[in-house]
Amino acid sequence: MKNLKFYAFKEKDIENILELEKETSSLKLDKNFFYKLIESKSIYGVIIKHNKFHIGHIISSVVLDESDIIIISIVEKLQNRGIGKLLFKKLAHRVKIIGVKKIFLEVSIENSKAKALYKSLGFKKIGFRKGYYKKNNRKIDAEILCVTPKEIIDIMKKVK
Numbered sequence: 001m002k003n004l005k006f007y008a009f010k011e012k013d014i015e016n017i018l019e020l021e022k023e024t025s026s027l028k029l030d031k032n033f034f035y036k037l038i039e040s041k042s043i044y045g046v047i048i049k050h051n052k053f054h055i056g057h058i059i060s061s062v063v064l065d066e067s068d069i070i071i072i073s074i075v076e077k078l079q080n081r082g083i084g085k086l087l088f089k090k091l092a093h094r095v096k097i098i099g100v101k102k103i104f105l106e107v108s109i110e111n112s113k114a115k116a117l118y119k120s121l122g123f124k125k126i127g128f129r130k131g132y133y134k135k136n137n138r139k140i141d142a143e144i145l146c147v148t149p150k151e152i153i154d155i156m157k158k159v160k
Contacts, residue, residue: 001050004083006090007081009045011038016047016054017071024073035120037061039068046090048083058087059105060095063102067149070107089156096149105147107143108133111118115143136148 007013012080021029037043044061044067056074060067069091074083081141095103106129107114123145131139 003051005049007047009043009047011140013047017057020054020073020075021071024076024153025071044091044094048087056083056087058091062089062095062098062100065099066157067099067100067103069103085121085156088121088152092149092152100149102146104146106132109143118145119148121147122155123147
């Protein structure tokens, strides 16, 4: 895909993030959630635009030498085109520079597309959270996954 531009997350991106999250996620995030992260100075994120349109983002919280992926979203019609891998690569480079040694995330046991993406990037299952997600009044378990920034960067070097 041509004409992709990557940007560091800024406060001005919150509206576009919330709009995309309404389309792609069951998470109930609001502006205050992001303002608190910005205030804590623990937020790192990458925004991706195509022809100036916000088409995806990855947002993480960094504490000491660990990064926890809070959200990754891509416009639905553009999923499965490698954009998620590009977002992870950009984020991995950014957090590695500031000393992050491990990247963590939770994924629904029912989200096979996301699990395949994470596996392709070298994430390994390290734990389990019972009833972590809620969807249609039911609880869904989550797997806890972990990878190092270097592993993502090395895997992405092999991708054209």
